[in-house]
Amino acid sequence: MELGPILSTLRRHKITAFLLVAEIALTCAIVCNAVFLISQRLERMDMPSGVAENQLVMVQVANIAPTEDAKARTAEDLAALRRIPGVKDAALVSQVPFTNSSSNTSIKLSLNQKLPTLNATQYMGENMIQTFGSQLVAGRDFRPDEYMDYDAVLKDLDLVRKQTSSVIITKALAERLWPGESALGKKLYFADVGVRVVGVVKDLVRPSLFLGDDAAQWSMMFPLRMNGNNANRFVLRVDPTQRHQVLEAAAKKLRELDPHRIILGKKTFDEIRSDFFRNDRAMAGTLVGVIIALLTVTALGIVGLASFWVAQRRRTIGVRRALGATQSNILRYFQTENFLLATIGIALGMALAWGINLFLMQHYELPRLPWIYLPVGAVALWLIGQLAVLGPALRASRVPPVVATRSV
Amino acid sequence: MFFYYLQLAVRSFRRNRALTALMVLTLGLGIGASITMLTVLKLLSGDPLPTRSARLFTPVVNPWPAENATPADGMPRWWGNLMSYTDAMSLLHAHKARRQAVTASTKAKIDPTQPGAHSFYGQGVMTTPEFFAMFGAPFAYGGGWSTQDAENQARVVVISSALNDRLFGGGNSVGKMLRVNDHDYRILGVLKPWAPQPRFYALTFGEDAYGDGDAVYLPLQSARADGMKPAGYSCWAPGNVAHLETAPCAWVNLWVEFAQVSGARAYKRFLSHYVQQQIALGRLHHPEVWLFSLTGFLDRQKVVPDDLRLQTNLAFGFLLICIVNTVGLLLAKCLWRSREIGVRRAMGAIRRTIFAQYMVESAIVGIAGGVLGLAFAEFGLLVIRHQPAPYAHLAYLDLPMFAATFAVALVASLIAGLLPAWRACAVVPAPQLKSV
Structure with missing residues (x-):
């Protein structure tokens, strides 16, 4: 799949693309740290007592x-x-x-x-x-x-x-x-x-x-x-x-x-x-809730944006279809576009996750974020991104070539 | 004009029902989460005695042996503001502040006189005469005890309104007897409902420091003579903890009130002077003294748990993501409507009109998000009230927070709308009117 057309399209929608990347980055950063905090709490709750x-x-x-x-x-x-x-x-x-x-x-x-x-x-x-x-x-x-x-x-x-x-x-x-x-x-x-x-x-x-x-x-x-x-x-x-x-x-x-x-x-x-350990349990519960809420909001955001883009580009898609692009070409186009944006977001998000961790270390006596938690956030967002974009992308792939010939 | 914009907005929302719902929902969730956490944070960082706290202070000295160094940042947090009986009483009797009181929390066993009623434990405070006047505890009946009573170790007691309701049906029970720890105490006064949140003069800020308040207030020496124990003590050398008054242990707190806030500086000088004297006598070994304001002391004791601050930060992180999300969606929607804007511009709408139209549209999203956020916040607080945290039952949305919800919602949505509105009015009409 050639990236050229995708990049040039995104360049024309800089602000929207930037907002999507920012949302993914923020979500990734918070999710990485939240998963780490949850594991800390669970580990603490397992503290041995030494009694039967x-x-x-x-x-x-x-x-x-x-x-x-x-x-x-x-x-x-x-x-x-x-x-x-x-x-x-x-x-x-x-x-x-x-x-x-x-x-x-x-x-x-x-x-x-x-x-x-x-x-x-x-x-x-x-x-x-x-x-x-x-x-x-x-x-x-x-x-x-x-x-x-x-x-x-x-x-x-x-x-x-x-x-x-x-x-x-x-x-x-x-x-x-x-x-x-x-x-x-x-x-x-x-x-x-x-x-x-x-x-x-x-x-x-x-x-x-x-x-x-x-x-x-x-x-x-x-x-x-x-x-x-x-x-x-x-x-x-x-x-x-x-x-x-x-x-x-x-x-x-x-x-x-x-x-x-x-x-x-x-x-x-x-x-x-x-x-x-009830405070630790409550905190772990809150964090799970935050992760779910964040991923849901981000997924819905991606669905919304992708839907708009598909609606906006109906004519372009029609032209591409008329010129010989298959349905799966169109589907792949939107999936790759999302993957690209998610990857940029995740890269930024990891840096941000590190930054948030430094802040938490200073203020809340937390240890350094082990690198193993970074891929967790990455995988979660790639998956969420692909799942979210699937619906709008499928809709895009079903745009008939005849759209290209209709004026307005 | 405004109503025309409203009509346009409603029509635009109808065209994208799912999307509008999505924007309102995410904004509502973000606002709900933030307001819930802010309410709890405000509750915990609240001032227990708003009208008096500025003039209330608690001194701390270091009674440790010479070989123990004083930690660089003062006595450790677990030490709190504990003081030995000797130091606290000397400072109390010096009368260098406008008012002063020594306090120690205790558990008091109370035996109801009604037949068939079981004994129970209530929170108690062992203290000195000026406690009530200094902290502004209001009396419904009677009053506190005198210095004379304290010196004579008189068995007298002041009871809370809750205890008065429970045992005496809420009437004037001054002069009646109350059995505390198997001794008869004469009731001198009954308080009106009074319960600073948290009870800053308590030993720790757990469950007992929030809620309905203490049940009985007893003269320190009388209660001690009847074997009542403080909630905790810290010793720096071996000694007989059955006689805490003479043991090398800290177990009371001293609170002082100044006529003006500026009194603190003079008092700190006096405190230093006192410690120097005691060092000369060989009783104390460290010259450092501290004088914490009431709110400063609560901050230092981390009355607001780290977890809660973290959760509040999380909630605002979430709100930020929700706003970014709404901006993105509004913007995409606005770009999609470029043609419509082009037509309006060509028909003579000026940029300011287009800008206003889009701001109205996002403000509506914001207000709807705020209303939903309020519902979410009420739900969140309901959940908090069912948590086992000591402050849980106090978590209610108050009027300022209610207003704050809408301010946050409106500001958030206007910020979210600013970018799309600006983009919208930048649309050049001609290209949009050309049909491909």
Whole structure:
């Protein structure tokens, strides 16, 4: 197909051609970036939690005024929860992944170090690894004799100063603190208290990502026993098929054990994750909507413009047909014209996509657009362009040669 | 003349029904999306106390140990405007501003006295006497507590109108008792409905910072003595967090009001002076101080989420594409009608007439697009109201936005019409009249 006639026609419709190219370029640029943003959100929503998600449920309670016998009552609560059919394990923990409420501390690698190395989150509770279903990749779980009461430690920090307590950390934290070395047996400090690493778990995400996603896995677990005065989240590991029944039964049981207790929330872990990432999900949904709307508007624009061009050039088409051009010649002409305009638009669009990405990187802490997303936009627009122009082009190809002989 | 143009326009639209519909639809979509996002953006970047915010400020000092350097751009965002109890109370008692209040958010367990009613949790604020006067919280009945009450740790409380409606049927409940966290508090005052959006004195700007407002307002020391806890705290050294007043922890906010905006400069000098004194005493170690205006503080805390700004940019990108699309279609249509224009020109229509005719035509497209855009915006806001975002239920189109819709639509369509109209009046009549 010779491009000569197409180019000379377009040269006579510079402004219209330019507008079409501009529309395709803008659409291409936005679509490339939107697809990239969607993939970012989906990736974020897949963030590992490090717990057996499909087996976990949580009941959060609010107790009335502090009680003297909190320790004994918590033991009773947990025993009763474990008796519920379908419950494999139960624990009262200080915090739960993805719930946005957390206790965090700065840690150092030696006592005389001036500035802390980083800030990590503190998980506390008895029987936590078992209940969470965390995966130990090195070392061991806490021994029963290692547990201390959180109440007692809070009152007298010397309890942990005198004897070096144990800590279990995540693999990500271990690699960050001691790159390339085994973390087992190493000591870390917060303020003037030292603890020794006895175990490493694969993952355990922080409850709240206020320090950014890079610090998401910086978590520590402590052998501290919580009670109703200082913790309010019961976590149950249950048979996945009975999650909802167990959750109801657990909430009922907890209210039964203490009628003054208020149940603040009860959720399966799937619900917790879904709530935590709801903004990301909403954003991804919005972006999909934007992509569809953009491609639709652009396609309709192409249909409209092509229709006008075909109507305007009826006589010319008739003359060409009379001079021996076949129907498919005419069809091909309009398709090539659209392909040409789309290609120019896409080339400009890619440059623009890069520019938009630079702007987003500056303002929204986004990474650089990987080049792989550029062809996505290109292919989408070539396809949309060809589909959109097909109707008007077919109409053009059906213009009979006799039109050429009619005057007006 | 105008009506003649209208007639011409309607006739031209009839000739290309699908195309006209397409132009109106795309313009409507673009305008609808932009106005929806603008409404939400305006909602979130709104001023919680429009008449007072200019004179309200919150100071921040750095209480960290000497070895922690102060970050170059101030305390980190997650720190917010937290302050230690000691610093906040010293600054409060210095009375260097016109009014000042220390605040800390809390959850308050409220026990209704009606038989059979369950206890529930309400948002609470632990604060100092000048809170109400400073933030302009209006009283329906009674009033706030005195400095004397605060010092005596009196169990007194001010309740919101919503709580008053719920527990006491909305009457004058001053003097009645309210059970908060298992202690009896005497009601001193009942507020009229009052809920700054967002509650800028809250710890974080999540769900709790929007909506109906706090339920109870308690004297800070009384509430603390009864074991009520702040929503969060940050410590820079180990300490007993059961006694936050003396622990090396920050957990309260200080807000100050000046008689004039210019009071801020003097106050910042005083703040620096205070910090220097504390450094000399060995209590503090960093001389940097900050004094944020209310709106400046909200900006810094990113009350408007990045996602929302991004979505607004997207919506305007979309509107731009819609406008380019409409320009293209109007232009193509106009070129197609060159013959018609040629005839009109030959019959004596001057260029200005042709230009006016085409501008009227595109303005009609614009207004139709605006009406459709308004419908789309209402629909978009309806969708937003069903989103789980904390501000969702506040998303309604207001009058200025309604006007803005039409301004945007008209401007967009006139811009879209400018090029075709200019091209149309540039048509030279003679060649168009020649039949091939």
